Amino acid sequence: MLNRIVVCLLLMTLFACSSRQTPAPVIEAKAKVPLSKQVRNSLSGTEYIVKKGETLYSISWRAGLDVRTLASYNDISPPFKIFPGQKIFLAKKSVKASKNKPSSKTTQKQQQKVVKKPVASNKKQAYGKNVRGQKTYKKPSDNQGTFSQKIRTWKWPASGKLINKFSTRKQGNKGIDIAGNRNDSVKAAADGKVVYAGDVLRGYGQLVIVKHNDDYLSAYAHNNQILVKEQQTVKAGQVIAKMGDSGAERVMLHFEVRFRGKPVNPLKYLPRR
Structure with a gap:
């Protein structure tokens, strides 16, 4: 009886092996997803709660916003300090209308005040004079914010081979990838903080973001070791990190340049090799 059971089991095993047409799938438990296949601007919605270790720059980077725009949404002034647990608005706050409508008496008083304004004040304003008791506001220039601050010198952040280029597709690479060996030098592409x-x-793994001026930021991702601290001033060509594979599928540097919060092609700024 025992011999028959063994024979049956052997026959079932042989039949199962012969019936498989494709090799058994291999599953890697700790596979790393390359950055090119991940959603970079992961922040959506209208609100976000600050986590430990984040800065307004890192949040604006994830949201794809200019840090100045994000700061204006939240009435945060330079140097843009935030704290864990703080609520950050990712969109402009809408002014909610009051539930209680103004009474007719209040409306009449407001209309009366408008009528009582001196007519002669128009002539004085025409000659640039201010009417007594009235506040004047300087009209912002039409060209404000239209001209970018140029950076004199850009340098390559690493000396390895270029393996991935910038892409304008929605899920494309928002920077360039440079191959290299572990602990190769990662350098600042321009002067900044x-x-x-x-x-x-x-x-992004271990990441460094450098502000070059009010318009330009650059990022250095997947480092094995970070050699600088926040608020530290760096010079173009200064070693700021060591190359690694943190958050990546291989050892490389992922390098991005942002202009007013939006990704731009780094190859348009870096010198030709």
């Missing part, structure tokens, strides 16, 4: 250094941004 470090506004983020950490590993909070999902998919």
